[in-house]
Amino acid sequence: MMRTRFVSFGFSFCVTGAAIAQFVWKDLLTERISLTSEVKHKFDALEARISTLESLKLQKKESAQDEGQVRVEV
Template sequence: MLRTRLLWFSIGFTVSAAAVSHFVWKDLWVDRHALSADMKQKFDALETRVLNLESVPHQNSISDQSVL
């Protein structure tokens, strides 16, 4: 009788631990992909801004000061 209870307790504990670990792993996996996508979006926006700045012709700041 005691062995049967111990067996069922062990099985229940193992199944519960597996379910909890599955949900925690899934949550961490989703967070990782969300962070990766967010960082990619931000770096793409940064790269676009840098390319826009590089395409602007450089103006000499000394000539701008002499006009004033």
């Protein structure tokens, strides 16, 4: 009788542990995917802002060079 209870308790304990481990694993995997997606989105936004700033800087340089050439020609 005791042996049956111990086996039943051990089996239930293992099944419950496996179910909890499965839920925790799935939660951690979801969190990792979410974090990766969020970081990628932020880096894409940062890259877009940097490219915009670089293009503005190039436009200012070109306009400054054009003004310098106009002054030399006059």
